[in-house]
Amino acid sequence: MVKIRADLIIHNGTILTIDDEDSVIENGAIAIESDRIVAIGEEDEIRIKFSATKNINARGGIILPGLINTHTHLAMSIFRGIADDMPLDEWLNKNIFPLEDEFINKNSAYWGSLLSCAEMILSGTTTFCDMYFFEKETGRAAEKIGIRGIIGEGIVAIGESDKAIWNNKKSLTIELLNKFKKSELISIGVEPHSPYTCSADVLRESKQFAKENKLLYIIHLAETKKEFTDFERERGMTSVEYLDTLSVLDENTLSAHCVWMSKDDIKVLKARHVKIAHCPQSNMKLGSGIAPVAKFLKNGVTVGLGTDGAASNNTLDMFSEMKSAALLAKVANLDPCVVSSRETLRIATIEGAKALGKEQEMGSLEIGKKADLIVIDMDKPHLMPVYDYYSHLVYSAKGSDVKTSVINGEIVMENRKLKNIDMSEMMKKVKMISKKISKKDKA
Numbered sequence: 001m002v003k004i005r006a007d008l009i010i011h012n013g014t015i016l017t018i019d020d021e022d023s024v025i026e027n028g029a030i031a032i033e034s035d036r037i038v039a040i041g042e043e044d045e046i047r048i049k050f051s052a053t054k055n056i057n058a059r060g061g062i063i064l065p066g067l068i069n070t071h072t073h074l075a076m077s078i079f080r081g082i083a084d085d086m087p088l089d090e091w092l093n094k095n096i097f098p099l100e101d102e103f104i105n106k107n108s109a110y111w112g113s114l115l116s117c118a119e120m121i122l123s124g125t126t127t128f129c130d131m132y133f134f135e136k137e138t139g140r141a142a143e144k145i146g147i148r149g150i151i152g153e154g155i156v157a158i159g160e161s162d163k164a165i166w167n168n169k170k171s172l173t174i175e176l177l178n179k180f181k182k183s184e185l186i187s188i189g190v191e192p193h194s195p196y197t198c199s200a201d202v203l204r205e206s207k208q209f210a211k212e213n214k215l216l217y218i219i220h221l222a223e224t225k226k227e228f229t230d231f232e233r234e235r236g237m238t239s240v241e242y243l244d245t246l247s248v249l250d251e252n253t254l255s256a257h258c259v260w261m262s263k264d265d266i267k268v269l270k271a272r273h274v275k276i277a278h279c280p281q282s283n284m285k286l287g288s289g290i291a292p293v294a295k296f297l298k299n300g301v302t303v304g305l306g307t308d309g310a311a312s313n314n315t316l317d318m319f320s321e322m323k324s325a326a327l328l329a330k331v332a333n334l335d336p337c338v339v340s341s342r343e344t345l346r347i348a349t350i351e352g353a354k355a356l357g358k359e360q361e362m363g364s365l366e367i368g369k370k371a372d373l374i375v376i377d378m379d380k381p382h383l384m385p386v387y388d389y390y391s392h393l394v395y396s397a398k399g400s401d402v403k404t405s406v407i408n409g410e411i412v413m414e415n416r417k418l419k420n421i422d423m424s425e426m427m428k429k430v431k432m433i434s435k436k437i438s439k440k441d442k443a
Helices: 043-050 075-079 089-104 106-122 135-143 160-180 200-213 226-235 239-243 263-272 280-285 294-300 317-334 341-349 350-355 389-396 423-442
Strands: 004-016 022-031 036-042 048-055 062-065 069-072 125-134 148-155 186-192 216-221 251-255 275-280 304-307 373-376 402-407 410-414
Touching: 004 036, 004 043, 004 294, 004 373, 004 389, 004 402, 022 043, 022 048, 022 200, 036 043, 036 263, 043 048, 048 373, 048 410, 062 186, 062 389, 069 251, 069 275, 069 304, 069 350, 075 089, 075 106, 075 125, 075 135, 075 423, 106 125, 106 135, 106 402, 106 410, 106 423, 125 135, 125 216, 125 402, 135 148, 135 160, 148 160, 148 216, 160 200, 186 200, 200 216, 216 239, 216 341, 226 239, 239 263, 251 373, 263 294, 275 350, 294 317, 304 317, 304 341, 304 350, 304 402, 317 341, 317 389, 341 350
Parallel strands: 004 048, 004 062, 069 125, 125 148, 148 186, 186 216, 216 251, 251 275, 275 304
Antiparallel strands: 004 022, 022 036, 062 373, 373 402, 402 410
16 A cells, blocks of 8 residues: 655644544544645554654654644743833833833844744744734744744824824735735734724724734733723723724624623623633733633633733743633632633633634644644653643643644754754843843843
């Protein structure tokens, strides 16, 4: 029998497919051709039909879809740890905004983004969704290292110059569309910062632009109690209701945080099929509150998981984020049964893909989908013994347990070594940037 030739076979592992049935394949193997999964099943079956140019032995580890980080600000990793232990308003207005004005440029955006991309791949993320500035540099860094992402220019446009700012941001978005139109890894989003930092006209016009170009519309929403109370006092409605009056909420809207929610807000999100990027660690660290994730799930609202930026988290480790998401929901509801480990892993994979509108391409290991997957080394003291794979991945595993990462069919990390970048050069560049920031911070 002539075997079918594949580019890559990953074998000798337990496969968590995260498909509709949550199928688990013991002693499984996956065959990859180009950027797609062409076969998945028990190793003996795959070996009979396929041979490959490259074989990776999972050595009894777990093979699962790469994690999907639905909300990031990658270049902000250069501000990691610089303004900790303060409320969001003070953190932003007195610290982050002034630092951004002085230190965020093409150079820092590239190296900060590359640093974040390295951290994400090393901890199991294969797709991210980013909102920040100089996003062309973020896209360039992502392509360099080989990670998949949605990028978009953050839009802050309110007051007399709102139209001019929006026109500039629209031009930058068009540049991104042209720059990455042939990219296999990078997609573009339209990303107004929030309901309170963009005028109504900008929120509407940016949504219209997103619709015309079939792009994801990404916005921070209901992150703080101040936002909630300010909108009720000034407009007589919540920020969710306000956005609904502007007709910007629909199935292609991804709203980050969604912490301060009324019952009616949840009904609006459900009715409009809005997706949520849940960022539990950032919300905890900034004292913003606890998003009602159990209620979202009960009402059928799609929830993905995000780390937010490294300046407010302070890591981009989605394994740590999964554990926080599950435990926080339990203590918030005084119920150990809500947001189970199985649900949490789905939130970090297939539900995250749905949040980005990419569930037909990624989020589960199925024939025809993109080959985005990770291998977990289970030969660790903190991962033994094993009774429940989902429990271990959410409550026990760490980002550092990820041994191998494949994105778009390419091995981007093998045996904990990144393939496409010079780590020492990257660290050197970031240290040079941080020295400049440190001098300013101490002045």
